[in-house]
Amino acid sequence: MKTIEKLLIALALTLWINVNTFAQDQAATDDGPVFVTMTTMHWNPDPETDFSDWLKTEKEYFEKVTSKNDLILDSGLYTHYFTPDNSELMRVNVYRSWDDIEKAQEENNRLLKEAWPDEKARQAFLKKQGSYYSPQHSDEIYVSLPYYMPASKSDKPMIYYMKKSDLSMNPEGNPENFKEYYDKVTSKNSKLKGYYTMRHRWGSNSRDLVEVFVFDKLGDIEDAFAEEGELMAQAWPDEAKREAFDKELGKLFTGKHADYIYRSIPELQKN
Incomplete structure (x- = not known):
């Protein structure tokens, strides 16, 4: 048991070192890092599912719960455009601290009861909301890095290109090169x-470094x-210096x- 405990402590320390080494310039953010939860969901595959009220239902939940929860700093729901699975949706929430992730769920429950005081009505709404989705989902938690350009709230759909890269997690790479490139x-x-x-802070791949690029339209990705x-x-x-830098960055x-x-x-979308 003690051996397992030591291994878990060592693993936690390793992840903490890697996160903080790459995010060494935390002063670049306004208030320090935030925590980001990403839940990958899937549409209900049942052909009999009625999606006609889907957006209306989600808007009602958003307006009565998510938008009123001050522990959720930012929130969004994103639909598949080009991903390996066209049934995907991504729900993203941003929190000030790790503790706020759990506290926000408690606040959600309080706001739910406030919005639907009658338990039967509340359960009926949640059942309807849940009927649009498959029971299958996956969760990831990330901690922000101090390289960012906040997107303004838009009244039209925006394109979110997400790139997940595997960090080498060895001492050869210098995070300062990433900052210089940014x-x-x-x-x-x-x-x-x-x-x-x-x-990466919690999830399936400890090597994950995620970059999210926001565009007005799909064609802007190629132009970028x-x-x-x-x-x-x-x-x-100087081409030689450019290639040398690119090699070091890699x-x-x-x-x-x-x-x-x-x-x-x-x-x-909540900003």
Whole structure:
């Protein structure tokens, strides 16, 4: 038992070191890091499911519960655009602290009872809301990194391109290179309407580093890639130095990454 306990402590310490090494410049954020929960859900595959009131139902919950919960700093529901599974939806919530994740659920329950005092009516609403989704879901928790450009609230759907990269988690890569790239390239890309970075805190892959790029429309992703190349050439005019920097930056990662594109639902967005 003591051996297992020591292993768990060692694992927790390793993850803590990796998170804090990569996020060493926390002073770059306004109030320090936040915690981000991502729940991947799926539409109910039953062909008899009636989705006609789906948005109305989710808006009612959002207005009576999520929008009134001050422990939830930011929230959004995002639908599949280009991902491996077209049944996917992603629910994202942002919290000030780890403790607030649990406290926010307690507050949700209080607000639910306040909005639907009659228990039968409350259970009927929750049953209806749950009927749109499959019981299958997965949860991930991330901690934010100090490289971000907040997206403004929009009354139209926005494109969210999420890139999950595998960190090499060895001493060869220097996180300062990531910061330099962000300062000289990412933050100057005119096509970006928002940008967020976060690091694995709890979930299936301890190597995860997630970047979220926000765009007005799908075509802007390709334009942003083209502009990225131009910005790199401006930042490192000498080709040899540019290639050397790119090689050093690459040491932070294993070279493996996955891409996902979602679309926001403005009526269900809390900023």
